[in-house]
Amino acid sequence: MHNYTIAELIKGLQNNEFSSVELTQHFLDRISQLNDDYNAIITVTGEQALNAATLADQRLSLGDAPAMCGVPILHKDIFCTDGVRTSCGSKMLDNFIPPYNATVVENFARDGAVMLGKTNMDEFAMGSSNETSFYGPVKNPWATDSVPGGSSGGSAAAIAARLAPGATATDTGGSIRQPAALCGISGLKPTYGRVSRWGMIAFASSLDQAGPMARTAEDCAILLNCMASFDEKDSTSVDKNVPDYTASLGNSVKGLKIGIPKEYFSEGLHPGTEVAVRKALADLEAQGAELVEISLPNSELSVPAYYVIAPAEASANLSRFDGVKYGYRCENPKDLQDMYCRSRTEGFGEEVQRRILIGTYCLSAGYYDAYYGKAQQVRQLIQQDFSDAFKSVDLIMGPTCPSPAFKFGAKGDDPVAMYLEDIYTIATNLAGLPGMSVPCGIVEDKPVGLQIIGNYFDEARILNVAHQFQQITNWHQQTPEAIS
Ligand code: GLN
Numbered sequence: 001m002h003n004y005t006i007a008e009l010i011k012g013l014q015n016n017e018f019s020s021v022e023l024t025q026h027f028l029d030r031i032s033q034l035n036d037d038y039n040a041i042i043t044v045t046g047e048q049a050l051n052a053a054t055l056a057d058q059r060l061s062l063g064d065a066p067a068m069c070g071v072p073i074l075h076k077d078i079f080c081t082d083g084v085r086t087s088c089g090s091k092m093l094d095n096f097i098p099p100y101n102a103t104v105v106e107n108f109a110r111d112g113a114v115m116l117g118k119t120n121m122d123e124f125a126m127g128s129s130n131e132t133s134f135y136g137p138v139k140n141p142w143a144t145d146s147v148p149g150g151s152s153g154g155s156a157a158a159i160a161a162r163l164a165p166g167a168t169a170t171d172t173g174g175s176i177r178q179p180a181a182l183c184g185i186s187g188l189k190p191t192y193g194r195v196s197r198w199g200m201i202a203f204a205s206s207l208d209q210a211g212p213m214a215r216t217a218e219d220c221a222i223l224l225n226c227m228a229s230f231d232e233k234d235s236t237s238v239d240k241n242v243p244d245y246t247a248s249l250g251n252s253v254k255g256l257k258i259g260i261p262k263e264y265f266s267e268g269l270h271p272g273t274e275v276a277v278r279k280a281l282a283d284l285e286a287q288g289a290e291l292v293e294i295s296l297p298n299s300e301l302s303v304p305a306y307y308v309i310a311p312a313e314a315s316a317n318l319s320r321f322d323g324v325k326y327g328y329r330c331e332n333p334k335d336l337q338d339m340y341c342r343s344r345t346e347g348f349g350e351e352v353q354r355r356i357l358i359g360t361y362c363l364s365a366g367y368y369d370a371y372y373g374k375a376q377q378v379r380q381l382i383q384q385d386f387s388d389a390f391k392s393v394d395l396i397m398g399p400t401c402p403s404p405a406f407k408f409g410a411k412g413d414d415p416v417a418m419y420l421e422d423i424y425t426i427a428t429n430l431a432g433l434p435g436m437s438v439p440c441g442i443v444e445d446k447p448v449g450l451q452i453i454g455n456y457f458d459e460a461r462i463l464n465v466a467h468q469f470q471q472i473t474n475w476h477q478q479t480p481e482a483i484s
Contacts, residue, residue, distance in 0.1 A: 002026065005167045006223070007222060019060075037144065039120055039139060040154045040158040042087065048115065052109075074119050078121060078170055079200055079210075080101060082098060088121070090348065092327045103234070104168055104200065108226055116475060128156065129418065130153030131178075131408065140484060142480045147406060153179045153183075157213050160184055162483055168210060169213045170200060171208075172429060176364070177437035184215070184446075184480070185214065188213075190210075190434050191238075191434045194457065198234040205234055207313070211224070229242060245463050248463075250464075253287045253464075258394070258396070259283070259393035260398065262293055262295055263296055294396070296389060307419060310355070311362065312363050326338075395461065400450065425455045433456060436451070439478065
C-alpha cells in the first residue's frame with residue numbers, strides 16, 4: 001500500500017479495497033520500523049491518527065466524502081496542531097503545545113485526512129540541509145551519508161522512504177523545491193497568498209508560503225485542492241477562487257512557450273545536473289513545447305537581497321520568543337534582562353542567532369537605507385525581470401538546485417556556500433511567484449530536479465506540465481535502493 005500514489009489510495013478507499021484504519025496502521029507500522037534510519041518524523045500521533053481514520057471510514061461508508069478523506073499525511077512541524085507539540089525544529093519550542101490548528105491543518109482535518117505526525121525540519125525553517133534541527137539531522141533515503149535538503153527535509157525524506165504518501169511543507173527561499181529535488185519527489189510552492197499562513201510559525205512573512213509535497217504532480221494537485229483557501233485570519237491571503245487543480249492535468253503541452261533563463265545554466269551548475277535538466281527540456285520539446293532562451297539579468301542579486309530581507313523579517317518575527325509568554329525559559333534568571341538574554345541564547349541554535357544578528361543589524365538606524373532599503377529595491381528589479389519574461393513565455397524552467405545532495409558537514413562551516421544552494425529558487429520567493437520541482441534524473445546515484453516557474457496564480461498550468469512530463473518519464477517512480 002505504501003507504494004500507491006495518493007490518487008491510487010483515494011480510489012482504493014472509495015472502492016472499499018482497504019479501510020483508512022488499515023492504511024493508517026500500515027503507515028504507522030512502517031514509521032515505527034524505519035523512521036529511526038532517517039529521523040524524518042519527530043512526533044508520531046498514532047492514537048489520534050487511528051481515531052481520525054475510524055471517523056474517516058464512517059464518512060467514506062456514507063459516500064460523497066471529500067477526496068482526501070481517510071488519506072494519511074504528515075505535517076511539517078512548523079504548522080500549529082491543536083494539542084500536539086509544534087517545535088519548529090527548535091529547543092525554543094520543544095515544550096510548545098498549541099491550543100489551535102493552523103488553517104492548513106484545519107483544511108485537511110475538515111476533509112477527513114489523517115495526520116500521522118509531524119516532520120523534522122531546519123530550526124525555524126532556516127537552512128538547506130536539515131542540519132540545523134534541534135532534533136538532529138534528517139538522512140536522505142537515497143544516501144544516508146547525504147543531506148535531504150532543507151528546510152522541509154523531514155517531509156521530503158518521509159515521502160521518499162514511503163513513510164507517508166504526502167506531506168505539507170513551507171518555502172521561504174526554496175525549502176519545498178530543494179528538498180523535493182534532493183529526495184526525488186515532487187513539491188510545489190504556490191503563489192504568495194494562495195495558501196493561508198495563519199498558524200504557520202513565521203520566518204520571513206513576506207516570503208513564507210506553504211505547499212504540498214508528494215511523489216507525483218497529480219498528488220500535489222490533489223493536496224493543493226485541499227490546502228488552498230481564502231482565509232480572513234491571514235491579511236495576505238488572496239480572495240480568489242480555488243480551481244480544481246486536477247481538472248487541467250490532461251492538457252497537451254503543444255505550443256507552450258518555455259523560457260530557459262541563460263543565468264540558470266552558468267558556472268556553479270553541476271555538469272550531471274545540467275545534462276539531466278537539458279534532457280528533460282528536450283523531452284518536453286519533443287511533445288510540442290517551444291523552448292525560448294530568455295534572460296533574468298538580476299538573478300545574481302537574489303541571494304544577497306534575500307539574505308538581507310529574510311533575516312530582517314526573521315529578527316522581528318522571532319522577537320516574540322523571550323522566555324515570558326511561551327516557549328523555553330532559562331533556569332534561575334538573575335533578573336529580567338538575564339532571563340531574556342539567556343532564554344534566547346540557550347533556546348536558539350547558531351544559525352538562528354546568526355540570522356537575528358544580521359537582521360537586527362540591517363534594520364538598525366543608519367543601516368536601514370543602505371541594506372534593507374536597497375534590498376527592497378533589488379527585489380523590485382527581480383520582480384520586473386520575471387514580469388518582462390512572462391510577456392513572451394508561458395513558463396520558465398531550469399534546474400532546482402546546483403547539484404545533487406551533498407554530504408553531511410560539507411557546507412557546515414561555510415554559511416555562504418550553504419546559502420548558494422538556493423540560487424535558483426530564491427528569486428521566485430522574492431517575486432511571490434509559484435514554482436515546482438519534479439524529479440528529472442539520477443546523478444551520482446542521487447536524484448535531481450527540474451524547476452518549473454509560473455506566472456502569478458498559474459499553479460494549474462505548472463501542475464499540468466509537470467503531470468505531462470511524468471506521463472513520458474519515470475523519474476518520479478524511482479525508489480531509493482533501501483526502500484521497498
Ligand atoms: N535555505 C533558505 C534559508 O535558509 C530557505 C529556507 C526556506 O525556504 N525556509 O533561508
